[in-house]
Amino acid sequence: MKINGVLIEDTFAEAFPMKATRLVITAANATWAMHAAQALTGFATSVIACGCEAGIERTLRPAQTPDGRPGVSVLLFATSTKELTRQIQNRVGQCVLTAPTSACFAGLEEGDPLPLGKALRFFGDSYQISKKIGSKRYWRVPVMDGEFLCEDVTRMTKAIGGGNFLILAETQAAALRASELAVAAMRKSPEVIMPFPGGVVRSGSKVGSRYKALPASTNDRYCPTLKQVVDSALPESVGAVLEIVIDGLSVEAINEATRVGIAxxxxxxxxxxIVAITAGNYGGNLGPFHFKLRDIMAPRRRR
Amino acid sequence: MITLRLRAPLPCQVDASGLQPSLVRGMDIAALSRVKLRVNGKAHPLGEFFTLSGKPDSTTLRITGVTPALQGLGNEMREGLLLLEGNCGDAVGAGMRAGELRIMGDARHRLGAGMRGGLIRVSGSVGDFAGGPLPGAVSGMRGGTLLISGDAGARLADRLRRGLILVAGSTGPAPASQMIAGTVIILGAPGDSPGTGMRRGSLLLKAGAGALPPTFVQTGVHELSFITLLMRHLETLDPCHARALRGFRRVRRWVGDRGCSGQGEILFAGH
Structure with a gap:
């Protein structure tokens, strides 16, 4: 299969089950909501060393947020409920509670509850106020600029991490430009994040290393500087490869993000x-979710 | 919907706590008219006192010609919609768990006493201790919502533990007395000494309300995000009165009752 002369390789991205939640962060204006969201999702590129993968899903208009202020929707993914709980408490406690004028709400209506304000309320040192509005409980924690308003619990859902595709290009500049176009298109898709810087990763990894202490190391088969050194997967014309990793709340969300990204x-x-688009996998035996590039990019039939 | 119309004034106080929306599920008019009602210690068929009409197609029960002699209406109600047309007696909706109770008229004392959930709407006014405790109970209402379009009597929301009460009119003395938690909104004039003995919870008052107990302290003017959530929640229940909450975007906050180490708050709108 080729699109505009770009080869879409007959392969698949191998992805893994994760646990995820969505948080809605609001503030007095969009700038401060974004500051809080960026801090919360910082250093959250990979579960290998960050504890979770997190990213900004989209910005929200005042009419779309619980408290009628500008907001940002973020998604957090972790490999276990325990780790997700820990990451939520640490990140909201250090990055949202601390941000001027901010408030934090659950962004999912269904799923198992995870403590949010329920844990953070203790910062109020007994001056916190519980407020049940409708069926939801909120905590009002006194802080130096007024009150930090936080929903009692957030909701956890089953999710998928590790959807991906690789852009093989003649030059670094071309790979970078194509990645930027892909990420810009993918950011319009709901329920997904691209957790790496700018949504793009240049240090794709393989499992294991020649050094015993390292669980992962550089994906040498896709390093253009090692083309004649290792069993390279790259054709002669490829001078740079960039990868886009996708975490999503559903198979459909990752399919759609992959489709618009590759397009x-x-x-x-x-x-x-742009020479080719391929995807990273481990032979299909590790991850239960397989995103087959050619199936995803096949022309849609009219219904 | 099944409608019960009172045929004539009742000879005495009648325990009507059994007249629940759940009663009409799966029962036709004939079966319903045979349901027993205890009057003067004796069981009488419902049809002896009420004219029954309608179709039992849902858990909606309408009672017209309601008088204070019908005691215990809506007590421990758990589902459905109960429509009461007329002036009700004491303790309507006491211990209610879920569902909706609408009163087209007034209600006397202890409306919604000890209720745990559900929604009570009153088109008229209510007596004392609305949302308060049942006699002998430690706490008042523990959940649910009370929307009163008219006035309320003394000690509204006494010992309120959880839930939301809105009074569009004025209230008698000491609203939110000994309040433990929850939210009370009074859009008219509150009676004297609001929040006396208040431990926690929020009492929202319009600006210019009467003097507070001296054991409340002022913390200044604030913009509190939770009021927007409250307003949006009320818009789903009572859009007309929810609009009045727009005046609460900036509030003057008083904390008390410090006379009992309370951390409750009285929020005055319009600042």
């Missing part, structure tokens, strides 16, 4: 320096 990256065409 955007391929729009530069072979003439624009």
């Amino acid at each position: 955007a990256a391929s729009s530069m065409g072979r003439k624009g320096g």
Whole structure:
């Protein structure tokens, strides 16, 4: 399969089950909501060393948030309920509670409850106020600029981490441009995040290392500087590879993000320096979710 | 919906706590008219006192011509919609768990006493201790919502533990007395000494309300985000009165009752 002369390899991305939650962060204006969201999702690129993978899903208008202020929706993914609980408490406690004028709400209506304000309320040192409105409980924690309003619990859902595709380009500049186009398109898709810086990762990894202490190491088969050194997966014309990793709340969400991402990256065409699109997997035996690139990119039938 | 119309004034106080919306589920008019009602210690068929009409197609029960002689209406109610047309007696909706109770008229004392959930709407006014405790109970209402379009009597929300009470009119003395938690909104004039003995919870008052007990301290003017949530919640229940909450975007906050180490709050709108 080729799109604009760009080869779509007959392979699949192998992804894994994760636990996820959505949080809605609001503030007096969009700038401060974004400050809090960026702090919360910082250093959350990979569960390998960050504890969770997190990212900004989208910005929200005042009419879309519980308290009628500008907001940001963020998604957090972890490999276990315990770790997700810990990450939520640490990150909201250190990054949202601390941000001027902020408030934090659950962004999912269904799922198992995880403590949010229920844990953070103790910062109020007994001056916190519980407020049950409708069926939901909120905590009002006194802070130096007024009150930090936080929903009692957030909801956890089953999710998928590790959807991906790789852009093989003639030059680093072409790979970067295609990645930027892909991420810009994918950010319009709901229920997904691309957790790496700018949504793009250049240090794709393989499992294991020659050094015993390291669980993962560079994906040498996709390093262009090692083309004649290792059993390279890269054709002669490829000078740079960039990967886009996708975490999502559902198979459908990752399918759609992958589709629009590959379409955007391929729009530069072979003439624009994009050679091929491929995906990372471990042979299909480790992750239960397989995102087959050619199936995803197959023309849609009219219903 | 099944409608019960009182045929004539009742000879004495009648225990009507059995007239619940759940009663009408799966029963036709004939079966319903044979349901027993205890009057003067004797069981009488419902049809002896009420004219029955309608179809039992849902858990909605309407009673017209309600008088204070019908005692215990809506007590421990757990589901459905109960429509009461007329002036009700004491303790309507006491111990209610769920469902909706609408009173087209007034209600006397202890409306919704000790209720745990559900919604009570009153088009008229209510007596004393609305949302308060049942006699002998430690706490008042423990959940649910009370919307009163008229006035309320003395000691509204006494010992309120949880839940929301809105009074569109004025109240008698000492609203939110000994309040433990929960939220009370009074859009009219509150009676004297609001929040006396208050431990926690929020009492929202319009600006210019009467003097507070001297054991309340002022913490200044604030913008509190939870009021927007409260307003949006009320819009789903009572859009007309929810609009009045727009005046609470900036509030002057008083904390008390410090006379009993309380951390309750009285929020005055319009600042």
